Amino acid sequence: MVKGIAIILILLSFIVVGCAPAPFIAKEPFQVKFDPTLKYEVDLSGIIQPDKPVKIWVDENFNVVADAKDAKYLLLTQKEYAKYVVQLQIKETYKEIIIQQEILINTYIDQINSLKEYIALEQAKSKAYRDLWVDSENAYRQERYDHKMSNLINKGVTGAISLGALILLILAL
Amino acid sequence: MSATANLLIGIASCGSLAAIVYMFMGFMNKKSDNRETGHSILQKIGLEKITKIEEKQVPIIKKIEESELISVETKKEIKEVKEEANKKIIEILKTESFEELSKREDELW
Numbered sequence: 001m002v003k004g005i006a007i008i009l010i011l012l013s014f015i016v017v018g019c020a021p022a023p024f025i026a027k028e029p030f031q032v033k034f035d036p037t038l039k040y041e042v043d044l045s046g047i048i049q050p051d052k053p054v055k056i057w058v059d060e061n062f063n064v065v066a067d068a069k070d071a072k073y074l075l076l077t078q079k080e081y082a083k084y085v086v087q088l089q090i091k092e093t094y095k096e097i098i099i100q101q102e103i104l105i106n107t108y109i110d111q112i113n114s115l116k117e118y119i120a121l122e123q124a125k126s127k128a129y130r131d132l133w134v135d136s137e138n139a140y141r142q143e144r145y146d147h148k149m150s151n152l153i154n155k156g157v158t159g160a161i162s163l164g165a166l167i168l169l170i171l172a173l
Numbered sequence: 174m175s176a177t178a179n180l181l182i183g184i185a186s187c188g189s190l191a192a193i194v195y196m197f198m199g200f201m202n203k204k205s206d207n208r209e210t211g212h213s214i215l216q217k218i219g220l221e222k223i224t225k226i227e228e229k230q231v232p233i234i235k236k237i238e239e240s241e242l243i244s245v246e247t248k249k250e251i252k253e254v255k256e257e258a259n260k261k262i263i264e265i266l267k268t269e270s271f272e273e274l275s276k277r278e279d280e281l282w
Contacts, residue, residue, distance in 0.1 A: 093258035
């Protein structure tokens with residue numbers, strides 16, 4: 001019975017000494033994934049461009065002349081006049097596109113500024129993690145040093161006591 | 174002094190030495206415990222600081238995602254502007270009245 005208890009106690013002490021402490025699980029890093037932004041190109045090719053207008057030059061008597069330098073007035077047919085009106089419409093379209101592009105550029109500027117802010121915070125976070133690491137490393141080193149010193153003192157004193165006890169035993173005998 | 178007395182003095186010396194070492198070990202252990210407490214507090218403060226920083230990062234990410242949506246929408250709008258313009262251009266080119274063309278020109282000027 002006594003032997004059994006002694007064996008169980010010895011086994012338990014082995015288990016207690018042999019057990020490793022619970023492993024340290026680091027905090028999961030903040031997951032962020034941004035898709036790359038594609039390059040933006042101004043594509044104006046989709047807008048219909050009319051042909052060059054056919055101009056009819058006339059002099060002061062409204063007679064058609066071949067050369068523009070002899071002309072006083074310009075005569076336009078309904079079809080050619082429409083081409084000029086179309087140019088005004090294209091100008092108006094460009095104006096609308098420019099306004100939209102301004103919105104687009106400002107959106108990208110906002111994104112860049114947000115990313116700058118994000119990087120600043122990321123740097124602060126990185127510094128905080130580094131501080132934690134330095135603190136842990138210093139604590140570990142101090143603990144290791146103390147453990148080493150403690151072991152040394154323990155061994156020295158145990159040795160001295162054992163030696164003293166041995167001398168005392170020899171003297172007593 | 175008798176041999177017994179010497180023996181007793183020797184045993185007492187060993188015992189005293191052991192007691193001093195035991196006290197020293199106790200002091201070392203206490204020091205270690207204090208250091209561990211300090212370390213735990215520092216770690217807790219550090220992790221809280223990191224959590225706060227991450228909390229600040231969340232709205233920034235949302236803002237970036239929102240602006241990404243705005244840029245996609247704006248690109249769509251630009252496409253729509255072009256499509257709308259093409260419709261108007263075709264309409265102008267098909268117009269068969271000087272009056273209407275002139276009216277349109279006045280509007281666009």
